[in-house]
Amino acid sequence: xxxxxxxxxHLVMGMTNKKxxxxxxxxxxxxxxxxxxxxxxxxxxxxxxxxxxxxxxNSVPSRFSPECPxxxxxxxxxxxxxxxxxxxxxxxxxxxxxxxxxEQFFGPGTRLTVL
Amino acid sequence: xxxxxxxxxFLSIQEGENLTVYCNSSSVFSSxxxxxxxxxxxxxxxxxxxxxxxxxxxxxxxxxxxxxxKDSSLxxxxxxxxxxxxYLCAGAPPESGYSTLTFGKGxxxxxxx
Numbered sequence: 001x002x003x004x005x006x007x008x009x010h011l012v013m014g015m016t017n018k019k020x021x022x023x024x025x026x027x028x029x030x031x032x033x034x035x036x037x038x039x040x041x042x043x044x045x046x047x048x049x050x051x052x053x054x055x056x057x058n059s060v061p062s063r064f065s066p067e068c069p070x071x072x073x074x075x076x077x078x079x080x081x082x083x084x085x086x087x088x089x090x091x092x093x094x095x096x097x098x099x100x101x102x103e104q105f106f107g108p109g110t111r112l113t114v115l
Numbered sequence: 116x117x118x119x120x121x122x123x124x125f126l127s128i129q130e131g132e133n134l135t136v137y138c139n140s141s142s143v144f145s146s147x148x149x150x151x152x153x154x155x156x157x158x159x160x161x162x163x164x165x166x167x168x169x170x171x172x173x174x175x176x177x178x179x180x181x182x183x184x185k186d187s188s189l190x191x192x193x194x195x196x197x198x199x200x201x202y203l204c205a206g207a208p209p210e211s212g213y214s215t216l217t218f219g220k221g222x223x224x225x226x227x228x
Binding site: 006042043101102105107 | 146150158159163203207215216217219
């Protein structure tokens with residue numbers, strides 16, 4: 001595997017389900033990010049991890065719970081979501097958040113549909 | 116009001132035409148990045164512009180950073196269907212301490228054969 005991978009690519013869940021999104025980066029980076037991409041809105045930054053420590057939480061509802069066990073893996077645990085949470089969830093990585101140009105490398109995303 | 120305003124929002128052209136898309140802000144950025152996102156995929160970094168007035172070329176794509184570092188443009192010469200996608204500009208605003216990226220809404224480009 002190369003670059004940034006995300007699984008699953010598609011997910012349909014009910015409002016009472018619990019599911020997790022997984023992201024893995026094979027670039028040797030130290031920062032990882034979760035973004036939400038909805039139609040007609042700019043990418044919204046959700047969480048930032050630097051060296052597996054959370055450095056940014058953009059007022060994200062607690063029904064989204066991130067986990068970063070090491071610099072290569074990032075999870076987003078989902079529970080009791082709302083239909084408005086349906087979106088494309090993108091994971092990204094960079095050398096280090098806030099250093100240099102912060103050029104980011106994205107995974108293909110998970111298309112989430114909440115029924 | 117978006118920190119980064121991109122225009123136009125949507126552009127549909129024929130193969131072989133030239134086009135320019137814009138990214139504007141009232142804030143000064145230390146650098147701006149351009150990404151292209153194809154349907155069903157994540158954004159892919161195309162270029163980073165750093166110096167005011169800088170021009171960078173990537174084959175048929177020409178990127179320019181405004182002298183005041185508040186705006187940028189992307190010009191595509193002789194567009195091809197493979198150029199179809201969502202073009203996003205992004206920068207780290209001073210309000211974030213330059214630590215995180217803010218994205219524009221993007222310009223959706225459709226190039227027809």
